[in-house]
Amino acid sequence: MLLALFIIITIIPAITARDDEANVSDSRNVNEDGNAEGTKSVLGDFRGTTLVLGESKGQKGKEKLKGEKKKPMDNEKEKEKLKKKDEGKERKDVEKKRKEEEAKKQKKEKEKEQKEKEKKRKEEEEKKREEEKKREEEKKREEEKKRKEEEKKRKKEKEKKRKKDKEKKQKEEKKRKEEEKKRKEEEEKKRKEEEMKQKEEEERKQNEEEEERKQNEEEEERERKEEEERKRLEEENRRNEIMKKLCEPDPPVCAQLTDYCGDRRVSEICKKMCICDKIFSNPKPVGNALTHEKCEDKRRECDRMKLYGKCGPPYESYTKKYCRLSCRFC
Numbered sequence: 001m002l003l004a005l006f007i008i009i010t011i012i013p014a015i016t017a018r019d020d021e022a023n024v025s026d027s028r029n030v031n032e033d034g035n036a037e038g039t040k041s042v043l044g045d046f047r048g049t050t051l052v053l054g055e056s057k058g059q060k061g062k063e064k065l066k067g068e069k070k071k072p073m074d075n076e077k078e079k080e081k082l083k084k085k086d087e088g089k090e091r092k093d094v095e096k097k098r099k100e101e102e103a104k105k106q107k108k109e110k111e112k113e114q115k116e117k118e119k120k121r122k123e124e125e126e127k128k129r130e131e132e133k134k135r136e137e138e139k140k141r142e143e144e145k146k147r148k149e150e151e152k153k154r155k156k157e158k159e160k161k162r163k164k165d166k167e168k169k170q171k172e173e174k175k176r177k178e179e180e181k182k183r184k185e186e187e188e189k190k191r192k193e194e195e196m197k198q199k200e201e202e203e204r205k206q207n208e209e210e211e212e213r214k215q216n217e218e219e220e221e222r223e224r225k226e227e228e229e230r231k232r233l234e235e236e237n238r239r240n241e242i243m244k245k246l247c248e249p250d251p252p253v254c255a256q257l258t259d260y261c262g263d264r265r266v267s268e269i270c271k272k273m274c275i276c277d278k279i280f281s282n283p284k285p286v287g288n289a290l291t292h293e294k295c296e297d298k299r300r301e302c303d304r305m306k307l308y309g310k311c312g313p314p315y316e317s318y319t320k321k322y323c324r325l326s327c328r329f330c
Contacts, residue, residue, distance in 0.1 A: 008081070 008077070
C-alpha cells in the first residue's frame with residue numbers, strides 16, 4: 001500500500017507536469033510555427049521519455065508489489081484519478097483543438113496579411129515600375145527635348161554659317177565683279193586710247209594723203225591748165241597761121257561759100273572769113289575732121305598738094321557734103 005501511494009504521489013504529478021510542459025511546448029510551437037503537427041511530435045518524444053522513466057520506476061514497484069492485491073479504496077482513488085486524467089485529457093484536447101483553430105486562424109490571418117503584404121509589395125513594385133517608367137519616359141522626353149534643342153541649335157549654327165559663307169561668297173563675288181569691271185574699264189580705256197591714237201594716226205595719214213593728193217591734183221590741174229593753155233596758144237597760132245595763109249589772101253573764097261555759114265545772121269568776120277570761123281567754132285564734121293590727128297596730117301598733105309578742086313582718098317570717110325569744103329579749106 002505504501003508502494004502504491006508512493007507511485008501515485010510520484011508518477012501522476014510527474015505525468016501531469018510533463019503533460020503541462022508538453023501543452024505549453026505545443027502552444028509555443030503552434031504560436032511559433034503555426035503547425036499543430038509539430039506539437040504531436042514534441043509530445044510524442046516527451047511522453048516517450050516519461051514512459052521510459054515510468055517504466056523504470058514502475059518496474060521496481062511491480063517487483064516490490066508482486067503478489068500483493070490492491071485495496072478497494074485504492075481502486076476508487078485510481079478511478080477518480082483516471083477520471084480526472086480523462087477530463088484533463090479531454091480539456092487538453094479541447095484546448096488543443098482551440099489552439100489549433102486559433103493557429104489556423106492566425107495562419108489564415110498571417111497568410112491574408114502575407115497576401116496583403118505581397119499585394120502591397122506588388123502594388124508598390126508596380127508603382128515603382130510606373131514611377132520608373134515615368135522617370136524613363138521623362139528622361140527620354142528630356143533627352144529628346146535636349147536632342148531637338150541641340151539639333152535646332154546645330155541647324156541654327158549651320159544656317160548661320162551658311163549665311164556667313166554666302167555673304168562672304170557674295171562679297172568675294174562682288175569684289176571679283178568690281179575688279180573685273182575695273183579691269184574691263186581700264187582695258188576699254190586703253191582700247192579707246194589706242195583707237196584714238198590709231199584714229200589720229202589714220203587721220204594724220206589721211207590728211208597727209210589728202211594734202212598730197214590735193215597737191216598732186218593742184219599740180220596736175222596746173223599742168224593741165226598749162227597744157228591747155230599751151231594747146232590753146234598752139235591752136236590759136238595755128239588758126240591764125242591758117243587764117244593768114246588761107247583766108248586773107250583769098251577773101252572771095254568766103255564770099256563764094258557763104259551758104260555754109262548757115263541761115264543765121266553772120267558777122268563781118270564770118271562774111272570775110274566764114275569758113276575759118278566755122279572750122280574752129282561750129283561742131284560739125286568739117287571742124288572735127290580738121291582737129292583730128294589724121295585730118296591734120298591730110299590737111300598738111302592737102303595744103304602741100306594744093307588740091308582745092310577735088311578730094312582725095314584720105315577724106316572718103318567724111319560726108320561728101322563737107323568733103324569739098326574741107327579739102328578746099330586745106
